[in-house]
Amino acid sequence: MDELLRDFIVETNQHLEEAATQLVLFERDPTDASLIAKIFRLVHTIKGTCSFLGLTRLQHIAHAGETMIGELRNGAAPTQTSVTVVLAAIDRIKQIVEDVERNGVEPEGDDTEMIKQLDAQAAILAASLKGEAPAEAAPASAPAATVEAAASAPVEAAPVAAAPVAPKPAAPKAPAPAANKGSAPANARSSETIRVAVDAIERMMQLVSELVLTRNQLLELTRHRQDDTVKSPLQRLSSLTTDLQDAVMRARMQPVERLYANLPRLIRELATECGKKIDLITEGADTELDRQLIEILRDPLTHMIRNSADHGLEGPAERAAAGKPETGEIRVAASHEAGQITITIADDGRGLDIEKIKKKLVANGTASEAELAKLSEDEIFKFIFAPGFSTAKTVTNVSGRGVGMDVVRSNIESIGGSISLQSKLGKGTKFSMRIPLTLAIAPALIVEASGQRFALPQHAVVEAVGVGQNSGHVIDKVQNALVLRLREEVVPVIDMSEVLGLAESEHDNNEQLVVIMRVGGESFGVIVDKVADVQEVVVKPLSASLAHLKVFTGHTILGDGSVVLILDPGGLAMSIGIEKSGDKKREVKKDNAAADKTRLVLFRAGEGAVKVLPVSLIARIEMVEPSRIEHADGRLTMIHQDRLMPLVPVGSTHFDTSRSYPVLVITDGDLTVGLLVDEIVDIIEETLDVQLSSGGYDTIGAAVIRGHAVEFIDVTSYLQGVASSMTRKKPTSRSQVLLVHNDAFAREFLSPMLAAAGYRVTAASSGKEALNFIDQGSQVDAVVTSTELGEVSSNELVTAVRRNHLMREIPVIGLIGEEEADNDADTTELTMRVQASDRQSLLSALSSTLKAMRRAEKRSASKSNNEEAA
């Protein structure tokens, strides 16, 4: 393409953008003559260049536009229609320029309609000018053609003329375009700037990085030398290099102004579309940031402003009713803080309605009301950034198409930034984006895995924790997947060497680091051998032949000259199946907020349904190699923590020596037993609703979890089996205890304790449930119940139990709270009352009352025998 043409295109695009902005500003403040003069000049320049280059279509439109703008410059008051027409003309010019850029020639097309409109507007304006200020009409000297046209459209002109705008005295003097040169400081500035191709700057950047490396090498070489003749010039070289690096970085920077440039027009369009009055205030236009970032921020910013205008600001009537000025305000501000840029978008609208958000969250199943009640306002506001969230009642043309703030958030996060919001009902909403100054340079952790180094972008890193024998954290292997328990959270973990298919490193796995990362609200850990360094790295994109590698975003050269690949946190997350899906997020959120959910281990053991055990009962899950398992005394055992631990296959698990087995280690007092199972299916958090059954020997009952029936394992039977065989006793028939307690925690605490003491435990979560159990004819040997059952009193329960003649004599032990210790007034038929917190008393009470009952039974049995004999 012609050099001249290329220059024209670049220049014209800039002029057009500027003209559109100025025009919108002029519409708001028609008294500012300098604005319209500037617009006129811009359009005039475009027209001139077009005719010079032979771009006739452009020239004609520009000419018609110029004529019309000329009327404005002459003092005519702008109407909304006239501004819209000019904006449309600017769009058309832009379109044609784009085509010229692509093809080198003007596209075919017909602009007569547009030119007609422009001419008509010019005529209307001219007429209004005449009607209002005939004295000034003469210097305006509108072309004869437009005057004629004005005559044909006097009706339209009438309301315009009514606009009480007095043209400034300066306006009529404006016709001499040359005279305006001095009044434009922007012009003066532009003479001091030159246009540089981006490639040229990138090349400089590259050379500077190389220079920095060389400097570092030199410094390293001379560090131990006491040679002052070299030292001082080297010192200067060093500081100059730093300055140069800084200067080149700065050359890449552009003022945020570029981002602001098309906002006035956007606001104007939004105001019309939404029927609202909106003022735009921009601050910190001279804040500079990397040109690449400016492009990336454009869309999110536009989206957020649309949101503010559409959802945030109220209509004029509503505002007036709320005692606010009719015109709403959107304030966009940029500032530079501690190596980051903060951009805020604030409106003075209605603010976020927390009740509305809550309702919406409940309605779409994101969270329950109980869960929401626990969250603070800010935490609830954060749901705005969740996928598929929109509080607007109706989907409007402007915003609210389902893709919303979540997209904005992920855009911002992808460049290492963050977004937050504050809102006050009736006062307004303020979004704050914090973004790094540049993408080209980012702090990164240099990590090592299997002897290779990689860079992990620091923006995604939360923390690094040591794992291994000497640190508190342990990585568990569950179903071939690694998990790390970290402060009550289970974090999925991947091994970097494994993900990247690196050769196994030789060093022992005792001391490793897990780098915890967060991507799109999900945490995961990456196992590395060590974190070698934290460095600012110059990010360079991967070459095309390697770009398909999703786990890397780019590469860089470190201070020592070596090349390292930069890992993509998002790509890593994807490699373990974490995606930025909303469903998953919702699920996690729900789990955390849920009150009486139990963490459960699902596993397969032999035939039949999936088995389940609460995590609370399991001390540890281990993958055990067959070589560690020994046959001793006809039973399976293994060494666990320097002690011999019996292993019991659960259900019909068949042990063969060809593979490893997961072992669930269960401890109770001195007794430790390992349950050998086929495989761990999952660890989940669910409400466990066990349907009691007196089913098999080793199951308590069945439950439905996520639509599948599972069997709830009775740990006691295994513990008991081991305990009795260890003491060489034959298994005794065990007493069945019904445990009734409202409190899930108490149940979970007491069941294993009773189970470990050798009882078979059936737990009921309420008096009603216990009554049902008894009414069904189920038999128990003893009842342990809370005395505060709520709707069914413990007395009623006792009565019900006693009604069953088989259970007339069984002990019923009441668990009482601390404060009721001496309250004897309440006469109950409880066999005994024990403090709930005193576990030893409970056990001894249970065993003594049961023994007493057995003796009584025996006595009565022998008595009846005697009677029969008599």
Next chain:
Amino acid sequence: MTTATAAAIPAAKRSISEDISTLTVVANGEVFGLPIQTVQTIFRISSLAPVPMGPPDVAGLVNLRGKIVTAVSLRRRLKMENDLVETNALAIGIEHKGEYFCLVVDRVGEVLALDESKKIPIPPHFDPERLRLTTEFYRIGSMLIPVLDVGALFDFAK
């Protein structure tokens, strides 16, 4: 850090009437030709960063005076045995489709002038995999020199 052992060879302008010059390179004892105008620089690789999960023929990434260059092993590309890429290996810097590559070879030979008269038809019984990477065959004295196709060498499209 990488040190250039030879000055960049100025790219010769391609002209049909001129003799076609080729730089001979050796991999596993076999001699190949590289069109001289594609060769930008010859250097020794002092450190190589492997690319996990990358194409197997890519030996790694090299820092060539501040440029990150993708190193492709000629031995691996030609499916030769003993394909370990040692550090300090010789590499030939070549730009292809805007990307920087270098071809890791065992040895660099001399620059030979080739002309049409020395061109021979492609022997039909050669390994098609290898033929995919070569453009022409020339006979210089007793030597048969296959000229490598730079485009095919650095094309990793699946």
